[in-house]
Amino acid sequence: MLNPVQSSEAGPVSAAAEAPLPGGSEITKARSLGQDAWRELRSNPIFWVSAVLLVLFLLMAAVPSLFTSTDPGHADLRNHYLGKPEWGHFFQPDWFGYNGQGQSVYARTIYGARASVIIGFCVTLGVTLVGGVIGMFAGYFGGLLDTLLSRLTDIFFGIPLLLGGMVLLQAFTHRTIWTVVLALATFGWMPLARVMRGAVITQKQADFVTAARALGAGTTRILLRHILPNTLAPVIVVATIALGGFVSTEATLSYLGIGLQSTVSWGVDISDAQNVLRDAPHVLLVPASFLSLTVLSFILLGDAVRDAFDPKLR
Numbered sequence: 126m127l128n129p130v131q132s133s134e135a136g137p138v139s140a141a142a143e144a145p146l147p148g149g150s151e152i153t154k155a156r157s158l159g160q161d162a163w164r165e166l167r168s169n170p171i172f173w174v175s176a177v178l179l180v181l182f183l184l185m186a187a188v189p190s191l192f193t194s195t196d197p198g199h200a201d202l203r204n205h206y207l208g209k210p211e212w213g214h215f216f217q218p219d220w221f222g223y224n225g226q227g228q229s230v231y232a233r234t235i236y237g238a239r240a241s242v243i244i245g246f247c248v249t250l251g252v253t254l255v256g257g258v259i260g261m262f263a264g265y266f267g268g269l270l271d272t273l274l275s276r277l278t279d280i281f282f283g284i285p286l287l288l289g290g291m292v293l294l295q296a297f298t299h300r301t302i303w304t305v306v307l308a309l310a311t312f313g314w315m316p317l318a319r320v321m322r323g324a325v326i327t328q329k330q331a332d333f334v335t336a337a338r339a340l341g342a343g344t345t346r347i348l349l350r351h352i353l354p355n356t357l358a359p360v361i362v363v364a365t366i367a368l369g370g371f372v373s374t375e376a377t378l379s380y381l382g383i384g385l386q387s388t389v390s391w392g393v394d395i396s397d398a399q400n401v402l403r404d405a406p407h408v409l410l411v412p413a414s415f416l417s418l419t420v421l422s423f424i425l426l427g428d429a430v431r432d433a434f435d436p437k438l439r
Contacts, residue, residue, distance in 0.1 A: 162358075162433035172429040178422040182415075185235050186242035192216060195232035197389050202227045206405045221411045224394070225401045233394055234412050240390040241419065244305055245372040251310035252317050253364050259314070260321025261356075265329055265348060275322075282315045287374055291383050300386050305378065309371055320363050324356035331355075362431040369423030376416050391416045 166172045185192060195218045210222035210230075218229040263274040289312035290305075297304045328334060329352060337351050378384030379392025391412040398409035 162430070165433040166429060169429050169433070171425050175422045175425040175429065178418060179426065182238055182242060182419050182422070185238040189235045189239065192235045193218070193232045195229050197228065197232040197236040200226040200228050206401050206408060210407050222405065222407050224397065224408045230408055230411050233389055234391070234415055236389045237391040237394055237412060238415065238419070240302055240385060240388050241372050241375060241392075241416065243302055244309070244375045245368050245423075247306045248309040248313060248371040249364050249368040251306065252314040252367070253360065255310065256314035256317025257321045257360060260318040261325050261348060261353070263318070264322040264325030265352065274318075278315050278318050281312060284312055286312050287377060290374065290378055291381070294378065294383050300384065302385065302388065305375055305384055309374060313367070313371065316363055316367065317360060320359050321356060324359050325352055328352045328355050358434040362427055362434060365430055366424055366427030369420040369427070372423065373416070373420045
């Protein structure tokens with residue numbers, strides 16, 4: 126039997142972990158927070174349902190040709206919107222019927238996932254980077270810098286995301302996916318900054334940070350090697366939940382005619398369906414249902430991740 130005090134190739138901690146107990150059992154190695162979270166997620170059915178739905182929507186956005194070969198922009202007025210959907214024609218152009226321009230609702234729903242998913246992910250990445258950096262600097266350095274960055278965050282908090290996006294997008298004569306990403310990221314980083322600031326303030330007082338500072342570690346090394354890995358969990362949770370909100374906000378802007386232009390999007394299709402809602406409600410209900418499922422999937426995934434990373438909620 127290895128002596129826990131003696132050093133070995135695996136180190137004292139590994140040797141102690143492998144030492145058998147008097148009863149014949151062995152001490153199991155302590156799991157990290159990430160391993161505990163993954164173990165919790167694997168046993169959560171909500172996580173698997175939301176993950177499967179999100180993988181499906183991601184495939185729709187990345188490779189729409191896997192689901193349909195129909196051009197979403199092809200219009201044929203012989204395909205009247207008053208014609209009932211052929212619910213038994215799975216994956217066919219007439220599966221969900223046609224819209225007022227004679228375009229396949231199914232094809233436009235499949236291709237509409239691309240704009241919504243790209244905007245959601247890019248905005249989430251942008252606000253995580255911007256909010257994370259601002260929150261990290263404010264929480265770690267404190268003092269005057271913390272005061273200035275916190276007041277800047279409060280100013281932006283006073284501007285609603287939807288209203289700010291509408292005002293900023295009015296400055297663009299031609300609105301594309303990237304202009305919408307810019308508008309939403311400009312007014313959506315504040316929650317991430319506050320979460321990161323609070324997490325950094327907690328972690329910078331930990332013993333391992335004090336020890337690293339005493340051993341001569343620089344500010345950059347402490348931030349990147351010691352504080353950042355231990356503050357990612359709450360940021361990931363908030364970002365995952367916020368992603369669904371960004372998808373719905375993009376659809377709202379497109380519905381109001383201020384978002385995407387000349388782009389296949391769920392919001393654009395929902396807006397166009399207003400003209401035929403009384404006679405053909407399926408033209409609106411199909412893209413609206415896909416939008417709702419996407420947002421719900423992200424929210425459920427965020428809730429599952431939050432529960433997994435917070436031991437108090439288990």
